[in-house]
Amino acid sequence: MDAVIRAEGLQKRFGRVRALDGLDLVVDRGEVHGYLGPNGAGKTTTIRILLGLARATSGRVGVLGEDPWRAAAALHRRIASVPGDVVLWPNLSGGETVDLLVRLRGGRTDTAEYRTVRRELDEEFQLDPGKKARSYSKGNRQKVALIAAFAAPAELLVLDEPTSGLDPLMEEVFVRRLEAFAAGGGSVLLSSHILSEVERLCTRISIVRAGRVVESGTLAQLRHLTRTAFSFDRGDSREGALAALPGVHDLVVDDGRVRFTVDPDRIDALLPELGRLAVTGLRVAPPSLEELFLRQYGDVLEPQEA
Amino acid sequence: MLGTLLRFRLRRDRLRLGLWVAVLFLLSLLIVSEVRDTFGTLASRVATLRILLVTPAVLLFRGTPQGTSSGDFVAVLGLAFVALLVGLMSTFLVVRHTRAEEEDGQADAVAATAAGRRLPTLAVLLHVALADLLVTVAIAAGLLAGGLPVGGSVLLAAGCGMCGLVFAGVALLLAQVLPTARAANGASAAVVVAAYFVRGIGDAAGTPHPETFTLTPAWPSALSPIGWAQAIHPFADDDPAPLLLGLVASVVLAAAALALAERRDVGAGLVAARRAREHASAWLGGPFGLAVRLERLSLAGWIVGLVAFAALMGGLSVAVVHQLDQAGPGIATVINRLGGSNGTIQQAFANLGAQFGGVLAAAICVQAAQRLRQEEAAGRADAVLATATGRVRWLLSHLLLAALAAAVGLELAGLVAGWLSDGGEVDSGTWLLAFLWQLPAALVFLGIVALVFAVVPQATVPAGWLVFAAAVYLGIFGPLSGVPDWARHLAPFADVPAPALPTTSYTGGAVLALAAVVLVVAAVVLFGRRDTRPVG
Numbered sequence A: 001m002d003a004v005i006r007a008e009g010l011q012k013r014f015g016r017v018r019a020l021d022g023l024d025l026v027v028d029r030g031e032v033h034g035y036l037g038p039n040g041a042g043k044t045t046t047i048r049i050l051l052g053l054a055r056a057t058s059g060r061v062g063v064l065g066e067d068p069w070r071a072a073a074a075l076h077r078r079i080a081s082v083p084g085d086v087v088l089w090p091n092l093s094g095g096e097t098v099d100l101l102v103r104l105r106g107g108r109t110d111t112a113e114y115r116t117v118r119r120e121l122d123e124e125f126q127l128d129p130g131k132k133a134r135s136y137s138k139g140n141r142q143k144v145a146l147i148a149a150f151a152a153p154a155e156l157l158v159l160d161e162p163t164s165g166l167d168p169l170m171e172e173v174f175v176r177r178l179e180a181f182a183a184g185g186g187s188v189l190l191s192s193h194i195l196s197e198v199e200r201l202c203t204r205i206s207i208v209r210a211g212r213v214v215e216s217g218t219l220a221q222l223r224h225l226t227r228t229a230f231s232f233d234r235g236d237s238r239e240g241a242l243a244a245l246p247g248v249h250d251l252v253v254d255d256g257r258v259r260f261t262v263d264p265d266r267i268d269a270l271l272p273e274l275g276r277l278a279v280t281g282l283r284v285a286p287p288s289l290e291e292l293f294l295r296q297y298g299d300v301l302e303p304q305e306a
Numbered sequence B: 001m002l003g004t005l006l007r008f009r010l011r012r013d014r015l016r017l018g019l020w021v022a023v024l025f026l027l028s029l030l031i032v033s034e035v036r037d038t039f040g041t042l043a044s045r046v047a048t049l050r051i052l053l054v055t056p057a058v059l060l061f062r063g064t065p066q067g068t069s070s071g072d073f074v075a076v077l078g079l080a081f082v083a084l085l086v087g088l089m090s091t092f093l094v095v096r097h098t099r100a101e102e103e104d105g106q107a108d109a110v111a112a113t114a115a116g117r118r119l120p121t122l123a124v125l126l127h128v129a130l131a132d133l134l135v136t137v138a139i140a141a142g143l144l145a146g147g148l149p150v151g152g153s154v155l156l157a158a159g160c161g162m163c164g165l166v167f168a169g170v171a172l173l174l175a176q177v178l179p180t181a182r183a184a185n186g187a188s189a190a191v192v193v194a195a196y197f198v199r200g201i202g203d204a205a206g207t208p209h210p211e212t213f214t215l216t217p218a219w220p221s222a223l224s225p226i227g228w229a230q231a232i233h234p235f236a237d238d239d240p241a242p243l244l245l246g247l248v249a250s251v252v253l254a255a256a257a258l259a260l261a262e263r264r265d266v267g268a269g270l271v272a273a274r275r276a277r278e279h280a281s282a283w284l285g286g287p288f289g290l291a292v293r294l295e296r297l298s299l300a301g302w303i304v305g306l307v308a309f310a311a312l313m314g315g316l317s318v319a320v321v322h323q324l325d326q327a328g329p330g331i332a333t334v335i336n337r338l339g340g341s342n343g344t345i346q347q348a349f350a351n352l353g354a355q356f357g358g359v360l361a362a363a364i365c366v367q368a369a370q371r372l373r374q375e376e377a378a379g380r381a382d383a384v385l386a387t388a389t390g391r392v393r394w395l396l397s398h399l400l401l402a403a404l405a406a407a408v409g410l411e412l413a414g415l416v417a418g419w420l421s422d423g424g425e426v427d428s429g430t431w432l433l434a435f436l437w438q439l440p441a442a443l444v445f446l447g448i449v450a451l452v453f454a455v456v457p458q459a460t461v462p463a464g465w466l467v468f469a470a471a472v473y474l475g476i477f478g479p480l481s482g483v484p485d486w487a488r489h490l491a492p493f494a495d496v497p498a499p500a501l502p503t504t505s506y507t508g509g510a511v512l513a514l515a516a517v518v519l520v521v522a523a524v525v526l527f528g529r530r531d532t533r534p535v536g
């Protein structure tokens, strides 16, 4: 499958700060790719490079098969984007801004089709397009950028925390719009801190940390990398034997329940052991994206509850 | 609570305030030493006053002649201008800490606390009063350091400080009424500048008393706080009564503003913002259309200012000569020194007018090019660059608009000046040419600011005005203050062709045009290589 985004060994330095430090990222055509990472990990920096707003210090990067720095203007006819920090011209109304951004991307705003699409989007996102941007709240500014991104056709959507500031209802509108976009064959790079959204929308995920992608794969693949949490009622079982098994970690007894976590490749070996112990009230929880995330972000945080 | 708020704001403002204090101190000192150097003898002051009294055009920009001492001269040459600066400082401070802060969302946090609605406004009042006190001390110190008498120095400075307070009151009132911080800033700055010219009209239309070298201003001066400050006649009469008038006026204005502050929502003015259009007009379709939309009001303002100035110069050019015939040779020397010594007074005056037109055109360019940085810093440049607009196209759109505005402004100015100078020695075609030849110099400023923007974006705004101020000082006023010739020619203004004079060289103009092109090309190339850097 061909990649719409391919970055290899991307480095970006700001003076002493290494914002990106050998970052590899591949986004295939037609996928919604989640881009996760803690604050300051380099998500926005990556996106600015992909959009040709910043130039990589070293490394290779291709977007839709072109160099995003050299071919920026031409590429942006095929890409729609929402920046991490939406700033608008305070003197322009929301409606004017949407039209302007669409036109700047080479889209036409004088067709009946465009007008319909825009009216629908204005209604769905409940944006009053007749107000000056200076009077918009953060959420409303975000909506202007989202409407502009969805209003004209694009092959690739590059979104940097697109739902920050949106209320849950609007987030839902966004999710549905994005699903429709993906169903139409579009590709998406979605940077986000909202895991439920990523879990719902993304086919693949990359986790970036300190300027490098530390994990990349489908949610199922990533789950595989993280321990599964087990717990059962203590009763009179002799859980001490479990602690000695390879791959079992963090065994504790509290509140009458035995809790521990197991490496993904050791689960098969563990199950017969549990059978022998005849445990009751067994609960097994696969790692949620959140746990996966915490593990990647926080080194020490492990799944606690099962 | 009030104390906390005030301390917090003073801390945030200390650098800006420190800069104003330093600048006003140095400016006051500089004015005194200029007067010492240029008008050191009583004879030279008397000669100049004779001409000044019958030359409304100069009175308009200067002040009320009130006597022959050095102090009197400092008052007539400097007071109105310094008061104008203090007024601008005060209004900017007020708007920054009222509406601008609200629009940033900072004031909501305060209004939501026990500080309530009235305290922030009170804190601004105290803040600006303190700032005005500080600059009053700075101005007085500058005058004293220059060796002027204590009483007059303190009163002149107090007059300026009083203007600051009154204009702060105006700004506070406008900040309550107008829909946005930008509008409040613009309107209050306009009031300050208008006050400067209202008292200018009063002085220009005043009744001269040649025997005492004084002038009684016409009634408009009484309408302007700067006129009140002049009525103190520091160093001559030392009459503090007008200070009281100013104090009363600022108290009334502040009370009105406080009353209104209670009645309005945080973040909104009493005049609500109008409903805007829901679809973009056909104009707003590309980076150039966007630049026009962003700049049109400010550019229109500049162009109107330039044309009004040209009208004044053109209209005065004939009458001035007539009056100068009666007044003696002193002012003629000054005009010839500034405007060119190889022509008649009328020719030199026309050239001088065109030069000032060039200064305004350069200011248009500086200001419009600085918009590039403002757009970048806010992150709005990225919004455009993330579309199918290339970096070069975005940059050139703004530069082209600035160049067009300067060209249109100069063209209109030249036409109007030529038209109004009908019957003078300089024909209308020459007036037009004299203004149009200013364009290359103005474009050099455009190129300089663009280049700074391309290389050190953070420095764009300060560097732009610094280069501009240095060039005006060297190139325009250089001949008066004995700047060496080589230094004068550092400024683009010094090499502009002067068609109004009998002989002039056009090489300078061609060189400037070439320099402008080279600078812009360099800016384009270098900007094409760098990242954009939004702040925050």
Ligand SMILES: Nc1ncnc2c1ncn2[C@@H]1O[C@H](COP(=O)(O)OP(=O)(O)OP(=O)(O)O)[C@@H](O)[C@H]1O
Residues within 6 Å of the ligand: A014, A017, A018, A019, A037, A038, A039, A040, A041, A042, A043, A044, A045, A046, A084, B533
């Ligand atoms: N212009 C700049 N100058 C200096 N350092 C920068 C600049 N831009 C980004 N950085 C640094 O680069 C690193 C990556 O920042 P980036 O904005 O890409 O993070 P992020 O993953 O988007 O974070 P967040 O989740 O908070 O949005 C940070 O350490 C940041 O401080």
Ligand SMILES: [Mg+2]
Residues within 6 Å of the ligand: A043, A044, A045, A084, A160
């Ligand atoms: Mg970010």
